[in-house]
Amino acid sequence: MRMMPDYDAISRALGGELEDHPTYEMLEQVVDGSADDVTREIVESHAAVCSTCDAELRDLMAFAGRTQRSSLRWLAAAAAVIAVILTGGYLWMRPRPVEPVVRASTHQQPPKRVVVVASGYGREDWDAAVRDALARGTIDAPPILRELRPPREVLRNPGSRPATVVMNPAGMVVDSTTPLLTWSARPGRYVVSVYDGFERVAHSAALRSPEWRVSPPLPRGRTYAWQVEIHRGDSVELLSAPPAPPAFFYVLDEKNASSLAEARRRFPTDHLLLGVLHARFGMQQTAAEELRIHAAQHPEARHASLADSVAHW
Amino acid sequence: MTQTISSDYSADTLLVDRALPVIDTVVRRRCRHWKMANDLRDDVRAEVMVRLVKRLRDSESAPIGGFEEYVAGVTSRVIDDVIRALSPEWARLKHRVRYVLGHDDRFRVVTLADGRVSCSLQAVPLLGQRRVRTHAADALARTMIDILRHGEREPLLDELVNEIAARTGVAEPIRTSGEHIAATRMPDPGALVESAQSLRSLWSEIAELPRRQRLALLLNARDAAGDSVLRLLVAEGIVSSCELASALELREADVDLFLGRLPLMDLAIADSLHVTRQQVINLRRAARDRLARRMARKR
Numbered sequence: 001m002r003m004m005p006d007y008d009a010i011s012r013a014l015g016g017e018l019e020d021h022p023t024y025e026m027l028e029q030v031v032d033g034s035a036d037d038v039t040r041e042i043v044e045s046h047a048a049v050c051s052t053c054d055a056e057l058r059d060l061m062a063f064a065g066r067t068q069r070s071s072l073r074w075l076a077a078a079a080a081v082i083a084v085i086l087t088g089g090y091l092w093m094r095p096r097p098v099e100p101v102v103r104a105s106t107h108q109q110p111p112k113r114v115v116v117v118a119s120g121y122g123r124e125d126w127d128a129a130v131r132d133a134l135a136r137g138t139i140d141a142p143p144i145l146r147e148l149r150p151p152r153e154v155l156r157n158p159g160s161r162p163a164t165v166v167m168n169p170a171g172m173v174v175d176s177t178t179p180l181l182t183w184s185a186r187p188g189r190y191v192v193s194v195y196d197g198f199e200r201v202a203h204s205a206a207l208r209s210p211e212w213r214v215s216p217p218l219p220r221g222r223t224y225a226w227q228v229e230i231h232r233g234d235s236v237e238l239l240s241a242p243p244a245p246p247a248f249f250y251v252l253d254e255k256n257a258s259s260l261a262e263a264r265r266r267f268p269t270d271h272l273l274l275g276v277l278h279a280r281f282g283m284q285q286t287a288a289e290e291l292r293i294h295a296a297q298h299p300e301a302r303h304a305s306l307a308d309s310v311a312h313w
Numbered sequence: 314m315t316q317t318i319s320s321d322y323s324a325d326t327l328l329v330d331r332a333l334p335v336i337d338t339v340v341r342r343r344c345r346h347w348k349m350a351n352d353l354r355d356d357v358r359a360e361v362m363v364r365l366v367k368r369l370r371d372s373e374s375a376p377i378g379g380f381e382e383y384v385a386g387v388t389s390r391v392i393d394d395v396i397r398a399l400s401p402e403w404a405r406l407k408h409r410v411r412y413v414l415g416h417d418d419r420f421r422v423v424t425l426a427d428g429r430v431s432c433s434l435q436a437v438p439l440l441g442q443r444r445v446r447t448h449a450a451d452a453l454a455r456t457m458i459d460i461l462r463h464g465e466r467e468p469l470l471d472e473l474v475n476e477i478a479a480r481t482g483v484a485e486p487i488r489t490s491g492e493h494i495a496a497t498r499m500p501d502p503g504a505l506v507e508s509a510q511s512l513r514s515l516w517s518e519i520a521e522l523p524r525r526q527r528l529a530l531l532l533n534a535r536d537a538a539g540d541s542v543l544r545l546l547v548a549e550g551i552v553s554s555c556e557l558a559s560a561l562e563l564r565e566a567d568v569d570l571f572l573g574r575l576p577l578m579d580l581a582i583a584d585s586l587h588v589t590r591q592q593v594i595n596l597r598r599a600a601r602d603r604l605a606r607r608m609a610r611k612r
Contacts, residue, residue: 009536010512010545014519016605019598020364020390021397024411031412038525038592042599045523049606052397052404059405064412065447193562205564229562234574236585 021053022046031060126263126273133276138309142282144173145313148223148248165239167228170247173282175260177217177251181226183239185210188232194218195225206231221253256281271297279310327369328362332384336361339388342429343471353395360391385428406483407474413454414470418443420457422470430470434461456480512551518607519600520560525586526600527560529593532577541575 022043029035030043047054121127133139149171165184181192192204192212201224204212210228218224225246228239240247252260260277267273275290291307336358344354364387368377377383397404414420414432421433445454460468460476468476477483519527534542543561546552547568558565579593586593 007508007512007549010542010549010551011515013534013536013542014515014530014604015601016515016518016603016608017598017601018605019602021394023390024408027408028412028415036592038588038596041523041525042595045526045599045603049603049610052401055401056405056408060408060412063409063447063449064416064445065450191562191564200559200562203562203564206567234581238585238587 021050027053027057027060030057031064031066033066121267121273125259126277129280130273130276133279133306134272134303137305139276139279139287139306140309141284141313142280144250144282145171145284148172148250148282150245150248165244167226167240167247169249170240171245171249172284173250173252175252175257175283177220178214179218179249179251180211180213182211183228186230186237186239188230188237191229191231193227193229195227196222218251220251220257223248223250250282252281252283272303275306275310284310284313327380328365331380332362332365333358335381335384336388339385339428340392342427343389343392357388357391357395361388364391382428389428402483403474403478406478407470409450409453410457410470410474410477413445413450413457416443416445417450417454419454420461423467431467432457432461432470432473433467434458453477509549509551512546512549514611515604515608516546516552516556518604520556521607522600522603524562525588526596526603528562528586529582529596530600531560532575532582533579533593533597535576539576541572543575544572 026035026039026043030040035043043053043057047057121130165186167183168181169179181194183190190204190207190210190212192202192207193200194202194214196218201218202214202216225248227247230237230239260281263270263273263277271290271294275287275294278284278287278290288307288311291303291310295304295307337354340354340357361384365384368383368387393404396407414422419435421435423431423433425431444450456477457473460473460480519530522530531543536542536545543557547554547557552560554568555565558568561568561571563571579590583590583593586596588596
């Protein structure tokens with residue numbers, strides 16, 4: 001078939017062309033975690049379509065005692081960010097126990113004073129959660145927060161570093177399916193994008209003020225990454241950009257959201273229960289606020305320490 | 314020898330007079346232990362030539378410095394590709410050996426003037442404490458030490474891998490009966506794009522590219538006249554402006570305005586993606602390579 005001239009131009013400009021496989025040195029850098037984010041993206045995306053290189057990469061990783069988790073480092077742009085989310089997403093799509101895990105306090109003396117509370121909520125999981133928190137005097141950060149708070153990337157060539165920016169929510173769990181996103185104001189117009197995996201699930205129009213409420217509502221139980229493009233003339237600046245970590249948030253899953261709603265409805269003034277549940281679900285700020293209110297009402301040291309332990313996550 | 318290849322140098326002369334002898338030397342050196350079909354050398358030679366011509370025509374790449382060294386490197390990579398097709402286990406074993414050599418202080422590697430790598434033990438065997446601390450690596454390192462300690466001379470890397478393969482039975486030493494170059498090649502999908510339907514299929518793959526690869530490809534895509542081809546995509550009905558907006562991460566209403574600014578120079582793309590110009594080029598190549606492999610699978 002004769003190719004139409006316009007098709008020919010398009011295919012030459014956009015068509016595929018085989019390149020060399022990644023070199024051993026590139027594979028080694030990825031395995032060792034020393035590859036820059038572009039090299040890592042190139043190797044990983046190539047391995048996704050080349051079974052030979054995929055097998056080689058996996059074999060070398062296993063041989064070196066590395067895991068694919070090393071790829072959970074900051075990637076400078078959304079596609080790579082999304083790859084991080086996918087890895088983290090796996091962890092969050094797996095079934096998680098509803099019942100809070102009661103940890104044995106092996107290194108602490110058992111409490112001398114018996115605390116008699118939390119036995120009448122009518123839900124065993126709530127009772128156990130509150131009882132455990134009071135017994136231990138502290139609440140551990142749930143694992144999801146580690147996933148949502150990747151470390152800052154160490155740039156190989158730290159030239160001009162972007163100014164510190166504040167993005168909210170970032171590294172936190174939210175209850176709302178339409179969270180309000182806010183960020184440090186900069187000159188220009190803003191376009192916000194929210195990603196679930198590789199898919200952009202929401203984006204704003206061009207905005208003048210540094211805030212946007214996500215629309216349409218986001219499905220629960222998923223981790224999302226979001227970024228802001230700041231358009232100034234021909235240039236586009238991204239928030240966040242290396243070395244700042246990407247901004248992740250997790251929308252509380254249906255089961256825990258229902259639990260929280262029930263607690264608010266049935267025990268709206270029980271700040272201990274609300275604080276413990278928010279903490280269990282990773283909602284640090286609200287948990288700390290609730291627990292502070294409770295501590296003010298119950299000035300025993302143990303109650304105050306709960307709020308402090310959450311505030312220091 | 315380091316020499317920059319100027320554009321007025323005759324490509325034919327370059328390939329015939331200077332590239333062919335290097336290719337033949339590397340093939341002879343690396344494949345001398347192979348049971349090689351007669352036509353395999355010709356196939357390797359032809360494949361290297363194809364890659365060289367492509368590289369010489371590539372206006373994006375920096376000039377080649379050290380032409381003979383470059384040809385030797387390309388030839389070695391073609392041979393590596395053949396080995397991968399012939400014996401993926403051997404290729405993986407070689408990676409493992411290289412990894413141990415580079416991460417274990419007991420070993421020493423020397424790159425010879427002709428690019429070959431020889432392996433030996435450090436003069437002071439316990440010098441340094443770096444090890445690859447897995448059982449598999451420990452076992453491999455012990456085998457390597459045994460071979461290197463009792464060998465008559467320092468083996469070349471491929472020889473060491475062959476010896477380990479023979480001892481452990483992890484992989485067969487390289488044997489070939491031909492037609493393996495073909496296994497390393499795939500049809501150039503660019504030549505397969507011949508209709509709106511196949512362009513549509515190509516676009517669906519472009520949309521699936523990782524973000525930076527997609528933008529590195531699209532923002533710079535231009536026709537022979539230097540104009541962006543993205544407008545053509547919409548004009549030909551291959552993609553809707555909505556799809557284009559999504560791929561470029563724009564609002565649909567902004568597409569027309571944005572198209573007027575395209576194609577972008579690599580430096581501008583680099584700036585917006587927070588990478589270097591060379592990384593933009595690498596991302597675009599990775600995008601094209603991924604498209605080639607995906608489109609080949611579709612066929």
